[in-house]
Amino acid sequence: MPDAQGGSASDARAAALTWVFVYGTLRRGGSNDINRLDPEPEWVGTAHLRGQLFDLGPYPGLRLLSASDPGGCDVVGEVYAITPALEAVLDRIEEISGAEDDEYQRRQISVMVQGHARTCLVYEIHPSRVRARPEIGHGDWMRHVMERSAS
Numbered sequence: 001m002p003d004a005q006g007g008s009a010s011d012a013r014a015a016a017l018t019w020v021f022v023y024g025t026l027r028r029g030g031s032n033d034i035n036r037l038d039p040e041p042e043w044v045g046t047a048h049l050r051g052q053l054f055d056l057g058p059y060p061g062l063r064l065l066s067a068s069d070p071g072g073c074d075v076v077g078e079v080y081a082i083t084p085a086l087e088a089v090l091d092r093i094e095e096i097s098g099a100e101d102d103e104y105q106r107r108q109i110s111v112m113v114q115g116h117a118r119t120c121l122v123y124e125i126h127p128s129r130v131r132a133r134p135e136i137g138h139g140d141w142m143r144h145v146m147e148r149s150a151s
Contacts, residue, residue, distance in 0.1 A: 016084060017042070017081040017082060017083060018081070018082050018083075018084070018087050018121055019044060019079055019080070019081055019082075019111075019113075019118050019120045019121065020034075020041075020079065020082050020090065020120055020121045021047060021049060021077045021079050021109070021111050021120040021122045022034055022077055022078050022079075022080065023049070023053065023060065023062050023075050023076065023077035023078075023122075023141060024059050024060040024061075024062075024141045025058075025059045025060075025141075026090070026093070027077065027142055028078060029142060030141070030142065031059075032093060034078075034080055034082075034086075034090075037089055037090075038086075038089075039083050039085050039086050040086075041080035041081060041082045041086055042080060042082075043078070043080060044078075044079040044080055044081055044113055044114070044118075045078070045079055045113045045114045046076070046077070046078055046079070046113075047077055047078070047079050047111045047112060047113045048074040048075060048076060048077065048112075048139075049062070049064065049074070049075045049077060049109065049111060049122065050064070050065050050066075050069075050072055050074060051063055051064045051065050051072055051073070051139070052065060052071065052073070052075075052130075052135055053073070053075050053135065053136040053139050053140075053141065053144075054130040054133040054134065054135055054136065055133060055134045055135075055136055055144065055148075056125075056129065056133055060141045060144075061103075061104075061124075061125025061129055061130050061133070062075055062122070062123075062124055062125055063124065063125060063127065063130060064107060064109060064122065064124050073137060073138065073139040074139050075139040075140075076139055076140040076141070076142075076143075077111075079118065079120055087121070090123070091106075101128070102126065103125065103129055104123040104124060104125055104126065105123070105124050105125075105126060106121060106122075106123060106124075107121070107123075108120070108122075109122050
């Protein structure tokens with residue numbers, strides 16, 4: 001059904017969606033699996049980001065890297081389309097208050113998903129929180145959790 005501007009309600013809903021790249025406990029099967037949250041997200045696809053993934057114990061932290069930065073790896077993640085209401089839930093999970101020293105900072109980054117560049121919300125760890133923390137060299141939190149529990 002067209003809205004007052006001639007668009008459909010589904011067009012308006014799609015315009016209000018944000019894409020998010022999740023790389024840790026929010027991934028499918030993780031302890032905070034985004035698919036168990038409300039409102040339900042829409043699966044978009046798997047993706048990779050260049051960065052450094054750190055083991056913080058029960059969850060990881062991602063430091064984003066540019067192409068010119070040394071080190072790092074392809075960090076494995078999943079991309080979902082989320083509503084503003086679910087974005088607020090994620091902000092609470094990641095304890096985003098807007099302070100410079102929050103554990104995580106909200107970032108917008110271009111991610112290749114199904115052959116298309118998409119701007120995604122990513123929760124990046126504050127650099128001070130990963131000092132002396134072990135780096136996950138292969139960049140896959142879910143694999144790391146399985147390897148850690150097997151040893």
